[in-house]
């Protein structure tokens with residue numbers, strides 16, 4: 001559904017500028033996102049997930065720079081804004097109203113010297129100036145209650161709230177202006193498993209009621225298999241596979257995706273042995289010449305050491321960057 005397109009990311013490159021050499025932490029990342037869709041992004045630590053999310057929102061901080069590519073945001077009125085290139089002046093009105101972000105560290109994102117209500121006021125005064133003080137307060141209470149926090153929290157300072165409550169407050173704040181897209185960077189890793197479940201259920205419920213799209217980053221693939229419509233797997237700054245959650249449950253085509261999948265237990269699936277992935281991710285300043293995953297890949301062939309595989313479209317929205325796809329290799333072995 002092309003008219004449902006919300007975000008069209010094309011060959012996005014993000015570099016961390018160094019004194020001698022730059023590290024490319026996002027390398028030709030391309031994907032699309034439709035209205036109301038939940039896209040999960042998974043990958044080991046340092047695969048570039050946060051770098052990607054921040055760059056999509058144009059919130060990358062020095063020494064990170066967007067070195068190339070486009071992030072086309074399709075507004076409801078039919079206009080298209082390239083978030084990678086527009087001026088800060090043009091992107092500012094889109095923040096909170098169209099695009100909002102929930103960062104991993106709630107304490108770092110909330111202002112420690114402002115009561116929660118005042119933090120909602122800051123956003124609402126800037127972006128919904130027609131609301132009266134009473135209406136702003138009512139909106140803040142309503143949003144907090146939606147994420148399971150009683151309304152009297154508006155009078156509290158962040159340090160008076162538990163870690164889970166702070167994280168939920170950030171989620172509520174991200175919803176303050178009914179955005180079209182909410183990106184979330186590991187919003188639940190700082191809380192316990194029970195709280196994590198509750199927060200996720202609330203996010204999904206809000207998403208269903210309000211219809212916003214989500215890009216959800218985590219290193220926990222099993223979580224994404226439960227909640228995301230599509231999943232993108234990152235490795236060394238690249239997308240190595242993008243697939244529907246249902247397809248990925250049956251097996252990753254990229255050996256890294258398959259390794260990640262088999263490293264997590266499935267609640268509903270059959271019992272299986274966990275294989276994991278031996279070795280560790282490469283240094284971005286010293287990448288191997290071919291496929292960056294080749295040194296860890298048990299299926300690797302000669303070509304993998306020489307040619308970096310491009311991200312291929314396999315139809316049905318599935319993308320994979322691999323010369324030797326795991327399922328094909330299994331079939332070859334079996335025949």
Ligand code: ATP
Pocket residue numbers: 016023025043044045046047048049050051052062063219284
């Ligand atoms: P995690 O799961 O640990 O949050 P991530 O997938 O979010 O990891 P990023 O934080 O995006 O990974 O980092 C991607 C790469 O960029 C890493 O190799 C990291 O070392 C590098 N990087 C991140 N921040 C900087 C920085 N300020 N300067 C230089 N390199 C950086």
Ligand code: MG
Pocket residue numbers: 049050051185
């Ligand atoms: Mg991160």
